[in-house]
Amino acid sequence: EAGVTQFPSHSVIEKGQTVTLRCDPISGHDNLYWYRRVMGKEIKFLLHFVKESKQDESGMPNNRFLAERTGGTYSTLKVQPAELEDSGVYFCASSRRTLTNTEAFFGQGTRLTVV
Amino acid sequence: QKEVEQDPGPLSVPEGAIVSLNCTYSNSAFQYFMWYRQYSRKGPELLMYTYSSGNKEDGRFTAQVDKSSKYISLFIRDSQPSDSATYLCAMSPWGQDDKIIFGKGTRLHILP
Known part of the structure; x- marks a missing residue:
């Protein structure tokens, strides 16, 4: 079974440009989360679908x-x-909630560098 | 005050030693306590999960939660070089997967 996949793995863009990150969750996972880690800080929650x-x-x-x-x-x-x-690593996670398990599986992250 | 405090290390120990990692937290509402392992350039991977207080053991790993002290620990017995990674404590009031609050992570090096 494929895990959570994120594209691209790394992106370098100039300030003012637009960037789109993509996340493909594990098949059948209704819950999808975005998190971000800015350098030197904790991984922080962004949103939940x-x-x-x-x-x-x-x-x-x-x-x-x-x-x-x-x-x-x-x-x-x-x-x-x-x-x-906005530079940092953006993680996506997905989960499928059951009565006994609600583990979130994380992708490898997209490293975004804004210069 | 940060919700979750974790010493970032790095922590270097010889192979075979017992490793102790820990976090403190301030939010009494946390009910779900997790430890994630993250290798370089990879995403976090769930290692251990505990609901409320108590101990949980899985092979060489033991997770402890002391809600009265707002303190959680992860012990690694017979540490191996393959255990070298960043270990993140994580917590949530609502669920194992829901709006997780992470510590900064502790970088662990097991020396062969």
Whole structure:
């Protein structure tokens, strides 16, 4: 079974440009999460999808960030326009809740560098 | 005050030693306590999970939660070079997968 996959693995863009990150969750996982780790800081929650609906987007830093999950499958996170402080590693995670297990599986992350 | 405090290390120990990693937290609402292992350029991988207080053992790994002290620990027995990684403590009030609050992570090096 394929794990959570993220594209691209690394992206370098100039300040002011637009970048779109993609996450493909594990098949059958209704829950999809985005997290971000800024250098020197903890991994922090950004938002949570249940299928195609945003369940919680309280961690989104500002309106330059837009997340979508059309059709409840893969998700994209767009940053427009990118700022220097947006640099970091963006992780996606997915889960399928059962009575006994709600483990979140993480992707390898997308390393975003804004110059 | 940060919700979760974790010493970032690095921590270097000889192969075969017992490793002790720990975190403190401030939010009494946390009920789900996790330890993740992260290798370089990889995503976090769930290692251990405990609900509420108590101990949990899985092979060479033991997780402890002391809610009265707001303190959690991970012990690794008979440490191996393959255990070298960053270990992240993580917590949530709502669920194992829900809006997880992470510590900074401790970099661990097991010396052969």
